Amino acid sequence: METFIGRRKELAALEAAFGSERSGFVPIYGRRRVGKSELVRRFLRGKRGVYFVGKRAPGGLQMREFLREAAVALQEPLLASFGAQSWKEALEAVVDRWKGPGKLVLALDEFQWIVEADRELPSVLQEQWDRRWSRGNKVLLILCGSYVGFMEREVLGRKSPLFGRRTAQILVKPFGYQEAAxxxxxxxxxxxxxxxxxxxxxxxxxxxxxxxxxxxxxxxxxxxxxxxxxxxxxxxxxxxxxxxxxxxxxxxxxxxxxxxxxxxxxxxxxxxxxxxxxxxxxxxxxxxxxxxxxxxxxxxxxxxxxxxxxxxxxxxxxxxxxxxxxxxxxxxxxxxxxxxxxxxxxxxxxxxxERLCREGLPVIYERERVQAGYDVGEYWNREVQIDVVGVRRDNRIDICECRWGAVRSSRALARELKARAAGYPNPRGATIGLRVFTRAAVGGRGEAKDIRWHTLEDLYRT
Missing domain, CATH: 1.10.10.10 (Winged helix-like DNA-binding domain superfamily/Winged helix DNA-binding domain)
Structure with a gap:
């Protein structure tokens, strides 16, 4: 069995929704392959819940498959042959048969494909939530989707029937470099x-x-x-x-x-x-x-x-x-x-x-106990290209150079960084800090005392 790595915060958010005194509605979204489905399945371990994966198929077929999954999960064989004519009937039949203890988890994965076959499903879920589920603590509804734009529009967006009803939401991102390691x-x-x-x-x-x-x-x-x-x-x-x-x-x-x-x-x-x-x-x-x-x-x-x-x-x-x-x-x-x-x-x-250093600069800031807010990115114009820029709310700006290959001269690299920094616009007169990121420690870097030097090992140190 493969080891489940990371996602502690996401699992904690789901457990909090499950343990809440009221019903929960948690959209989970993010690009494909980041582990959304595995997250939901991991959360469902030891819990009674209906986990259904949508597909590009007619709505009636998907509804019948949902009922068959529910029949197995709830140990209610009659659900498999229940003649639901709509998602409203199917959902009510499943939830009405749940007697507890705890919440019934309804997890609809690949939600965008279920809605593609039945555009009314979001409105059906809104009606069920408003009239029945939100008034008690019987249901935890999870809608999971890989099309980020769809989920933001059709589930989280202002024009969605489900807008304003979520009790939490989880955007599942790819692992950062430290977790990936x-x-x-x-x-x-x-x-x-x-x-x-x-x-x-x-x-x-x-x-x-x-x-x-x-x-x-x-x-x-x-x-x-x-x-x-x-x-x-x-x-x-x-x-x-x-x-x-x-x-x-x-x-x-x-x-x-x-x-x-x-x-x-x-x-x-x-x-x-x-x-x-x-x-x-x-x-x-x-x-x-x-x-x-x-x-x-x-x-x-x-x-x-x-x-x-x-x-x-x-x-x-x-x-x-x-x-x-x-x-x-x-x-x-x-x-x-x-x-x-x-x-x-x-x-x-x-x-x-360079991209890893932009991802790693916030790690450095946290280690340095920087309290001010900040933005991290890069800068370019026709004359200069700066690999990493950190604009901080404490009126400081960090200008950074990144070198993956061997550095032959720390002095030359320091001169190059200072030349690039001179081309950076600084209309507010912020204090400019200089940093260099290298794969390994560079000899002679102590001579450039006005520059902070960071290595790959520094970025991975926890």
Whole structure:
């Protein structure tokens, strides 16, 4: 049996809802593969509950399957043949048969697909909640969905019939780098970071990387072997939710190849501006693409927006695998890695290191007991690119340089950082702090006493 890792806060939130003196309604949402379903199943251990996974199928078929699941879970065989003509009848039949003790958990997973087949279901649930369930402590309703935009609109949004009725909500995110490291506890920190650069914080992907192989061998075995589970994972992810995959593939390849401005993405893909923004919006709603702005402490300017491929596996796959599909299938995993992946891997990991440092700066702040609020991002203009910027509410700004590769001269690196910092706009006259993030300790760094130096080990230290 696989070890269940992390999600303590999420489980605690569900347990609190279950133990509450009133009925609960908890939407759970987040991008695919982050472990939402496993979280719900873990929570249901030792509890009586109906767990139903929606699918792309007619509403009547799904309703009958729901009743069969309820018949088994509640040990009420007659529910399996109950002739419900609507979700209202089905839900009332199930809840009415529950005599306790405690709450009955109704967990509807892949909720977006159930609603796709029956658009009235949110209104039905609203009616049941308002007229029956919310008045007692008999039910814990969990609605779980992978289409983030759908859940925000149709469950959490103001126009949803269910708006304002949730008693809690859980946005399940991929694991951060520290929790992701627990999947490969026997590896060096460098290898755990490199696995995170490829797999991100998605449990399914992290588990696919065997502790008995090197990171390089895991990449070849899992992403370059056409029979491996992850080889076509990006195609499956996109096909489950989207159409016109060729346009999405082209956009994701452009993003993985370094395009970030809408104009550059359009130029590389040939997708017109209006269509491009539609496709990008869909990818954002799925949680795969994000927006970024130069961080200055001022409101962002729309024309400065850049798009980024947030999911590490998609980013790696569209950078190295998708453009080389024919070669991979002809040459095989070992040769494809040697000739098409390895030459660009260190530079790729360097860019991933910058993202990890942006994720890690709040960890450093917490360790330094920074009390003020802050925003972490990056900065760029036509003259300067700054890897990490921390804008703090105590009138301090941290300007950071990140180096994954070997540092030959700490003095040269310090001069470069100071030159970049000089190009950062500071209209409020905030105190500028300088930081450097390197993979390992750098000799001579003590000479630059006005710079704080951090290593990979510092980021992972708990």
């Amino acid at each position: 627990l999947f490969h506890s026997g590896w060096s920190l460098v290898d755990r970071a490199r696995a995170y650069f490829v797999c991100g914080g998605v449990p399914l992907y992290l588990r696919a990387f065997s502790r008995d192989r090197s990171v390089e061998d895991n990449i070849a075995a899992n992403l370059l072997d056409e029979y491996a589970a992850l080889y076509r994972e990006p195609e499956f992810l996109l096909r489950e939710e989207l159409r016109e995959l060729s346009s999405y593939d082209a956009i994701l390849e452009a993003l993985a190849g370094g395009a970030s401005a809408a104009s550059e993405i359009s130029r590389r893909t040939g997708v017109g501006n209006r269509a491009l923004h539609y496709y990008l919006k869909q990818l954002q709603e799925l949680g795969y693409v994000g927006k970024r702005f130069p961080l200055t402490g001022r409101p962002p300017v729309p024309r400065q927006v850049r798009f980024t491929l947030e999911d590490p596996l998609l980013r790696f796959w569209f950078r190295f695998v998708f453009p080389n599909t024919s070669f991979v299938q002809q040459a095989g995993a070992t040769r494809a890695f040697a000739e098409r992946v390895r030459p660009g891997l260190d530079a790729y990991f360097g860019a991933c290191w």
